[in-house]
Amino acid sequence: MASNADYRAVYRQENIGPSYSGKAHFAFVLAFTLGGIAFCVWRLEAVSALEWLTIPLTFLYANLVEYVGHRWVMHRYVPGLGLIYKRHAGQHHRFFTDRHMALEGWQDCRVVLFPAVLMVFFFGAFALPIGLLLAWLATPNVAWLFVATALGYYLNYELLHLAYHLPEDSSLLQFPFLRRLRRLHHRHHESTLMAHKNFNITYPIGDWLFRTRV
Template identity: 40%
Template sequence: MLITHDTAAFRKQYRAYVQRRYNGWLHLGSVLLISLTVAAYCILQIRGLKGSELLVIPLGILVYNAVEYASHRWAGHKKLKLTSLFYKRHTGDHHSFFSAPLLSFESTRDWRIVLFPTYLTAFIAFFLAPLCGFFLTWVVSENMGFIMAATMILNHLAYELLHVGYHQPEGHWFHKVPVFRELAHLHRIHHHRKLMKTHNFNLTFPLFDILLGTFHWEPLGTFDDFRD
């Protein structure tokens, strides 16, 4: 398998930049702790639940999917002044680190370039999701507010866990599980440098890619030939 010099060189440079005290398991653990604690708190506040209030779950999934798509497509892959730091981290670092055929991490220290910073998880869990919840509490009901907040937080957690799975080495059990295997394949296609700015922006589920015409599929097993 041919390894492009630029990708290998960038990996070496980036790994040298990562602080020695960085621990991938601690990073992932902090994401899990914040997300599950706040989501559990929201769920435990629900009282006298009505069946109709559960309809906010698909709404929350839809909203998160739209935000996921928009932020990835128009902030992660377009150099805008307002989101320049995110663009640098995503297009500049993440896509330079994971470029075909080097699409898998080699150790948990590489999770530094896969997972979002912990402060972003905290921002979503303690501010953004509750803000959406407060709005629904005001407009509809308190239960729907708590359910919406929990749904948003758990969707973000799913994003993080799936993203780690997508970049697992070939042969890992994640790539053998139906649905996970196909989602990972879609994301790896997105990492092709000719497609990263135009296709497969959803990570959790390709809903808005399908709706907005940016969905791209290549048959499983052909990706070894589908590279720069």
């Protein structure tokens, strides 16, 4: 089997074109999520105490979606979703192993961040329809709060995941809570554990519920 350095070199040559910019990719994630959140907040009108409960409920829902998607889509082959499985289990986990967790430059964001087209697709396929349903079944405020929280959770997901793959001496990793979360993700990248344990990327609520935290 090729060494990690060899695999990374081949991956970059085959999958990261000269026009790719990790900084632009990261900037798009920030602009898409923060812009969407700002628009949702702008649309809110006289939010009631009950409507504010949408935020923690959406947070819990998003955490379980993160867990289920990571465990049963990214680490299990599902017909029609094979590209996600290949990109994550087949590429991300070969590029980043428990012994080689750090990215080596902005170009490696291609292996960490969701592709922009997938991000827009998932928003259009999941967050937007649920938001429209909530606007019909509940109130517009509930719908806007749901979409804003979902976007905020996704941004939180990307920022934390990117932080976990920063070099060990990064100043960000000096925060104790971030180091604790990173250790959980580091263990997930062990070849014997990656398909079985520590599926939450953000906060291990799903792992606690399903007893998969180590």
